[in-house]
Amino acid sequence: MTGAGMTGSGMTTSVNTELQELAESVFGDAASSDTGFDAGLWRTLEETGLARLTLPADAGGSEGTFEDAAVVLAAAGAHAARVPLVETDLLGGWLLHAAGVPLPDGPLTAVAGRLEVDGTTVRGELPRVPWARDSAGVAVLTGAHVVLLDPRAAGITEGTNLAEEPRDTVAVAGPAVAVVAAPDSVAAELRLRAALGRALLLAGAARGALAAGVRYAGERVQFGRPIGRFQAVQQQLALAAGEVAAASAAASAAARVAADVGFAAPATRLAVAAAKSRAGEAAGAVARIVHQVHGAIGFTREHDLRLWTTRLWAWREEDGSDAEWNTDLGATVLAAGPAGLWPLITG
Amino acid sequence: MTATLHRLPDLVPPPIELPPRTSALRAEVRAFLAEEQAAGLWTPRADVWLSGWDERFSRELGQRGWLGMTIPKEYGGHGASALDRYVVTEELLAAGAPVAAHWIADRQIGPTLLRFGTEEQRQRFLPGIARGEVYFGIGMSEPDAGSDLAAVRTRAERVDGGWELTGTKVWTSGAHHAHAFFALARSAPRDEQHRHAGLSQFIVLLDAPGVQIRPIPLLTGAHHFNEVVFDRVFVPDGMVLGEVGAGWKQVTSELAFERSGPERFLSTFPLLVALVGELAGTTGAEREIGGLVARLWTLRRMSLAVAGSLESGEAPELAAAVVKELGTRYENEVIDVARLLVAVPPDPGAESGFARLLADAVLHAPGFTLRGGTNEVLRGIVARGLGLR
Numbered sequence: 001m002t003g004a005g006m007t008g009s010g011m012t013t014s015v016n017t018e019l020q021e022l023a024e025s026v027f028g029d030a031a032s033s034d035t036g037f038d039a040g041l042w043r044t045l046e047e048t049g050l051a052r053l054t055l056p057a058d059a060g061g062s063e064g065t066f067e068d069a070a071v072v073l074a075a076a077g078a079h080a081a082r083v084p085l086v087e088t089d090l091l092g093g094w095l096l097h098a099a100g101v102p103l104p105d106g107p108l109t110a111v112a113g114r115l116e117v118d119g120t121t122v123r124g125e126l127p128r129v130p131w132a133r134d135s136a137g138v139a140v141l142t143g144a145h146v147v148l149l150d151p152r153a154a155g156i157t158e159g160t161n162l163a164e165e166p167r168d169t170v171a172v173a174g175p176a177v178a179v180v181a182a183p184d185s186v187a188a189e190l191r192l193r194a195a196l197g198r199a200l201l202l203a204g205a206a207r208g209a210l211a212a213g214v215r216y217a218g219e220r221v222q223f224g225r226p227i228g229r230f231q232a233v234q235q236q237l238a239l240a241a242g243e244v245a246a247a248s249a250a251a252s253a254a255a256r257v258a259a260d261v262g263f264a265a266p267a268t269r270l271a272v273a274a275a276k277s278r279a280g281e282a283a284g285a286v287a288r289i290v291h292q293v294h295g296a297i298g299f300t301r302e303h304d305l306r307l308w309t310t311r312l313w314a315w316r317e318e319d320g321s322d323a324e325w326n327t328d329l330g331a332t333v334l335a336a337g338p339a340g341l342w343p344l345i346t347g
Numbered sequence: 348m349t350a351t352l353h354r355l356p357d358l359v360p361p362p363i364e365l366p367p368r369t370s371a372l373r374a375e376v377r378a379f380l381a382e383e384q385a386a387g388l389w390t391p392r393a394d395v396w397l398s399g400w401d402e403r404f405s406r407e408l409g410q411r412g413w414l415g416m417t418i419p420k421e422y423g424g425h426g427a428s429a430l431d432r433y434v435v436t437e438e439l440l441a442a443g444a445p446v447a448a449h450w451i452a453d454r455q456i457g458p459t460l461l462r463f464g465t466e467e468q469r470q471r472f473l474p475g476i477a478r479g480e481v482y483f484g485i486g487m488s489e490p491d492a493g494s495d496l497a498a499v500r501t502r503a504e505r506v507d508g509g510w511e512l513t514g515t516k517v518w519t520s521g522a523h524h525a526h527a528f529f530a531l532a533r534s535a536p537r538d539e540q541h542r543h544a545g546l547s548q549f550i551v552l553l554d555a556p557g558v559q560i561r562p563i564p565l566l567t568g569a570h571h572f573n574e575v576v577f578d579r580v581f582v583p584d585g586m587v588l589g590e591v592g593a594g595w596k597q598v599t600s601e602l603a604f605e606r607s608g609p610e611r612f613l614s615t616f617p618l619l620v621a622l623v624g625e626l627a628g629t630t631g632a633e634r635e636i637g638g639l640v641a642r643l644w645t646l647r648r649m650s651l652a653v654a655g656s657l658e659s660g661e662a663p664e665l666a667a668a669v670v671k672e673l674g675t676r677y678e679n680e681v682i683d684v685a686r687l688l689v690a691v692p693p694d695p696g697a698e699s700g701f702a703r704l705l706a707d708a709v710l711h712a713p714g715f716t717l718r719g720g721t722n723e724v725l726r727g728i729v730a731r732g733l734g735l736r
Contacts, residue, residue, distance in 0.1 A: 016361075028352065078352060208352060214733050215353035228735040231727075238672075238726035241733060245358035245669045246645050253362040253648035260364060274644040277637065322641075323634055330637030338624035342441045342616075345644055346373065 016071055019064075022048065023072045027079035033304055035164040037134035038082040042107055045083060051107075052089050059097040060105075061089075070200050070255035074248065077204020078211070080307040082165070084109055084131035086197030091190065092139040098186055099146035101178045106136030112190055115142040115172065122147055123173045132156055132168035141182060141190055148178040161314035163307075189263040194319040195276040196254055202279040202315050203247040206286045209308035210244045213237055213290035216305075220295075233293060240289040247282035250275040257347070267347040270332065273325040280322030283312035356732050359666045362648060363655035369434045376413065376438040383407075384442070390699045391443025391617040393708040394715075396610045397520060397571055399445030405479035408439075408446075414453050415477025418461065423474030429658045433651070437609040443617035447521060447571070452476045452483040454608065455601060456529065463589030463597055468550065472527070484528035486516040486551065486575060487598065494724040496531065496598065497542035501577065503532040503549065509583040510534070512549060515576050518718075522560050522573035527552045530577075531594050546594030550586040557581070566710040567695060600662070605719055607653040607667035612646040612674035614715055615681040615708045619643075621701040622685045632688050639677075639684055646674050665732040672725040675715040682708050 026048060030041035045051035054069050055061025069090065076085055084107045092108030109131050115124035122142075132138055133156050138149040155171035214237060217228030227233050254275035258268045287309040291298050298305040316322060336344050383389065383404075392399055408414050416432040418424020439446050457476050460469050475481030492498035501514025512532055519528060527550055535545030553560065557580040563572040589597050619639060626632050649670050656663045685705060686693075693706035716722045730736050 031352075207355065211353040211355050214355065214735065217735060234730035234735045235723065235726045237733060237735060238729035241355075241358055241729050242669050242673045244355075245649065245666070246642075246673060249359045249362065249649040249652060250641075250645040253645075253652075256362040256364065270644065273637070274641040277641040278645045281638075281641075322638075326635075326637030326641060327633045328637065329640050330633030330635065333623060333636050333640050334627055334629070334633060337627045338620045341620055341623050341640075345640065345647060346437075 016067065019068055020071050020075065023050065023075035024079075026050065027075045027081045030081060031079045033307065034082070036082060037084075037107075037131065037166070041081060042083050045085065051085065052093055054089055055093045055097060055103075059093060059103050061093070066196070066255040066259040067252070069197075070252045073197060073200035074204035074207070074252070077201035077206075077311070078208040080205065080208060080311060083107065084135060086194070086201065087130050087135070090193045090197045092135075092137065094193065095139045095141060095146060095186060095190060096137075096148060096178075098183050099180045101139075101146065101148050101180055104137040104148075104177075107131065107134060108137050108139060109135040110139040110141070110190070110194075111170075112141045112187065115140060115145075115147060117142065117145050117147065117179060120175050120179050122149070122176045122179065125172075126170040128159065128161075128167040129170050131166050132170050133158060133166050137177065138170060141187060144182050146178075146180050146182045146186070147176045150177050161318070163310040163314045165311075165314065185264060188269075191320070192258075192263050192269060192272045195325065196251070196258060196272045198315055198319040199247075199251040199254065199272070199275040199279040202276075202283050202312065203244070203251040205308045205311045205315065206244045206247045206279070206282050209286050209290045209305070209312060210237070210240050212305050212308060213240060213293045216294055216298075227293070236289050237293065240286045243282035243285045247279040247286075250278040270329065270344060270347070273329040273332075276320055277322040277325040277329065280316035280325075283316040287312045356665060357663075358669055358732075359649055360652045360656035360661070360663055362652050365430055365434065365651070366428075369431055372431060373434050373438060376435050377442075379411065380438065380442045380444055383444075389445050391620070391704070392445070393443070393618055393704050394614040394711040395443055395617075396440065396446050396450045396614070397711065397714065397718075398447060398565075398567075398569060398707070399443075400447045400521060400524060400571075401445035402448050402479075402482075402524075404445050405449040405482075407479070408449065409477060409479025414449055414479045415457055415473065418457050418473050418477055422461075422469050423477040424457070425477070429654060433609070433654050437613065437647075440609055440613040441616050443620075448482050448524065449476070449479050450610075451485055451520065451525075452481060455485065455605060456483040458604060459529070459588070459597070459601055462600075463548075465585065467585060468588070472550075475526075481527075482521060482525040484519045484522045484525045484553070484573075484575075486519055486528045486530035488516065488518045490515060490517055494721050496546075496595065499531055499533055499546060501530065501532040503534040503547060503582070505534075506581070509581055509585075510549065510587070512551065512577040512580045512582055515574060517563065517572070517574050519560075519573045519575050520571055522553055522575050523562065523570065525553055528575070529588060531598060534591055534594075543595035545592055546598075547591045548588040548594045548597055549582045550588055551577075551580060551582060552586075555580050555582075566713070567707065602664065602667065602720070604657065604667075606671040606725075607650050607657075607663075609647065609650055611671045611719075612643065612650070612677050614711065615678045616643075618685055618701075618704040618708045619681050621704050622681075622689060625689045625691075625701055635684050635688060639681060642677050642680070646670065646677060650674070665729060668720075668725045668728045668732075671719060672722050672729070675722060678715045679712050682712055 049062040052061040091110035157169040254271040257271040415424040534547040694702035695706040697703035
């Protein structure tokens with residue numbers, strides 16, 4: 001890799017601080033009110049080794065840990081970065097590499113879906129594929145196969161999520177770039193990786209929204225003083241800060257657990273479920289409060305507050321909503337019974 | 348869009364993992380608790396750190412080396428890390444074990460004596476605290492001074508060889524059983540420009556002449572709180588805690604320990620266990636149970652992150668306030684979900700089980716968001732941290 005020495009699992013706190021500063025500066029410089037893929041930012045991410053942070057060197061990666069990814073993704077979320085970072089690094093790149101498929105250069109995306117597979121010919125439709133129109137390859141987990149599609153050879157119907165991020169329908173009927181047997185247990189891991197990546201982005205976006213709320217409360221004058229001087233506003237923003245803290249703590253702790261014990265461990269499944277659910281819950285509360293603080297201006301498209309709040313609303317439903325993960329978690333708890341509850345929590 | 352994001356303070360320290368050595372300790376504590384419970388020595392209760400006074404149990408923990416864990420060996424402690432103590436503490440609370448007798452002494456008095464106490468004070472009290480035989484209360488609150496400690500009116504007047512205390516303390520947990528408490532008193536006249544100056548802490552023996560202790564029953568009717576009235580109680584110079592006039596600084600320096608511990612989200616955990624017991628084998632409540640567990644898992648991770656930060660010598664006051672604010676609201680949410688999912692009326696007369704735990708939890712709930720600083724005051728601290736005040 002190039003960049004700041006992001007290697008292996010022996011990462012110390014000081015190196016993570018360096019990584020954090022790098023990420024804040026890269027995403028901060030790219031921040032804008034636009035929508036759509038940010039090609040300039042993507043080039044910077046590739047040059048700094050952040051685009052494929054957690055992938056092994058033989059997949060063009062930087063061999064960073066999930067804790068490193070947590071730092072980078074939280075910064076990406078906070079600055080509303082317009083790049084398929086989770087999709088390339090945590091999902092598509094990982095899935096193709098795990099299946100032994102050489103990785104195409106450029107941004108990737110990944111999806112689990114239903115395709116008919118006949119030799120190297122595939123047929124079917126994949127709804128709501130993130131960033132498909134901008135990707136160099138779509139990695140698909142379908143039944144017992146991992147398939148790599150070239151989006152330029154597929155039919156793409158453009159769609160978006162609430163934040164105007166690409167969520168396209170990919171229709172395919174013809175030869176794939178690659179079709180191989182899916183390794184064991186990739187389905188479960190793909191789902192957990194997607195939820196963890198989304199939880200980290202959510203935590204970052206919640207922080208960005210809170211920062212916007214705090215700044216606005218310090219600038220906007222009503223009744224002769226900044227609204228942030230009113231206790232009622234202070235109490236609301238303090239509640240939002242608590243939600244941001246919970247989302248960040250849950251997402252980064254889940255990344256830590258994944259880094260320590262791997263995705264196959266039951267502790268990671270519980271941690272990721274808790275993190276996605278808690279971050280999703282925080283998303284709604286934070287968005288509601290910062291909009292209330294901003295008044296009517298935040299409710300318009302001309303104001304940048306939407307960059308965070310529409311992402312919070314979109315992402316809380318993606319990769320398993322909080323309701324879905326809570327149901328998953330609750331089923332585990334009820335199966336463990338009263339005596340099993342505390343051991344589950346202490347892992 | 349403005350390229351630079353408004354700078355926010357760190358709301359929570361980085362996540363930590365407990366050291367592997369703590370697994371054996373946890374297993375040992377868990378086995379001991381299961382044994383005690385099987386022998387019928389106590390029944391799990393809600394809010395045990397306020398209500399579960401059991402001196403036999405505290406002495407038993409002392410004998411096993413699970414009290415005064417972070418106190419150095421020369422004072423009868425075990426020189427263990429705060430994270431080892433964390434593991435023992437959370438196991439005790441999660442089991443609903445009766446920990447109230449030693450709670451304040453173990454959590455607050457020990458560390459404070461180590462930090463501010465004289466050698467003589469340490470020798471006198473710490474070994475008994477570590478054995479689970481010496482119990483303390485906290486004398487901060489007064490009839491007109493709750494979260495606003497600068498309003499403390501108890502007077503300490505200089506006399507020959509010490510101080511004379513006159514005033515009234517309220518909400519003193521366990522004063523009727525405890526041996527001593529730390530009393531915050533005004534040792535210099537109040538100065539409106541410096542409201543927190545002139546306060547000092549004193550170690551007051553609760554059987555000293557001039558001390559009167561009157562019960563203030565809880566909603567449950569149980570006797571945990573007391574009013575403690577001083578009528579010219581003599582406190583010798585040797586029992587002044589720390590520096591005269593530095594009471595405010597001393598009191599607030601301990602708040603990060605007090606606010607972020609597992610007792611701020613586990614008061615109703617035994618009720619959650621009973622709820623899972625009621626629902627095990629049924630379907631339809633997975634989402635609600637999962638929601639509670641996701642929040643609990645997160646709170647524990649936040650609390651551990653603060654514990655890790657304290658262990659490395661920092662004082663994450665803001666993060667501690669956030670944990671307490673979220674944690675104590677969570678304790679109330681457990682009650683709400685439990686009563687919506689299980690149609691069993693709370694029964695304060697039941698020996699044990701869901702109905703009894705629900706009754707105790709409901710009647711104790713108002714205290715969760717009051718003690719140790721109200722949630723409104725805590726949110727004020729967070730707002731200050733955000734730069735709004």
